[in-house]
Amino acid sequence: MAGDKIPSVYALDKPEPLDELLKKDRGEDCLPCKVVGGGAFLGLAAYSYISGTSQLEKNRAQIIAKKSMFGMRSRKLGITGISLGLAWLGIWRLAK
Numbered sequence: 252m253a254g255d256k257i258p259s260v261y262a263l264d265k266p267e268p269l270d271e272l273l274k275k276d277r278g279e280d281c282l283p284c285k286v287v288g289g290g291a292f293l294g295l296a297a298y299s300y301i302s303g304t305s306q307l308e309k310n311r312a313q314i315i316a317k318k319s320m321f322g323m324r325s326r327k328l329g330i331t332g333i334s335l336g337l338a339w340l341g342i343w344r345l346a347k
Contacts, residue, residue, distance in 0.1 A: 285345055292341030296334045303330035 307314075307326055314323060 285347075289341045289345035292337050292344055296337035296341060299337060300330060300334035303334070 304327070307323070307330065311323065314326070
């Protein structure tokens with residue numbers, strides 16, 4: 252107890268820098284964990300795009316016949332957007 256110093260009010264009032272807090276909070280991440288995690292997201296993006304577009308082409312006649320508000324273009328855009336989002340997560344996981 253003799254070595255403990257009581258911090259001043261100024262030191263307690265001053266917040267710690269965000270960068271230092273984030274560095275302390277971030278855990279160690281091994282390279283195989285990054286590769287498996289990033290590969291999983293990239294594989295999921297590829298699977299989502301390939302299976303989504305193939306199912307969309309299979310049901311093309313039904314979708315056009317329904318004449319719904321969401322046609323082929325918006326559905327393709329949705330599939331592409333989801334796939335790009337998953338691919339971005341995979342790349343981000345590999346990089347960070």
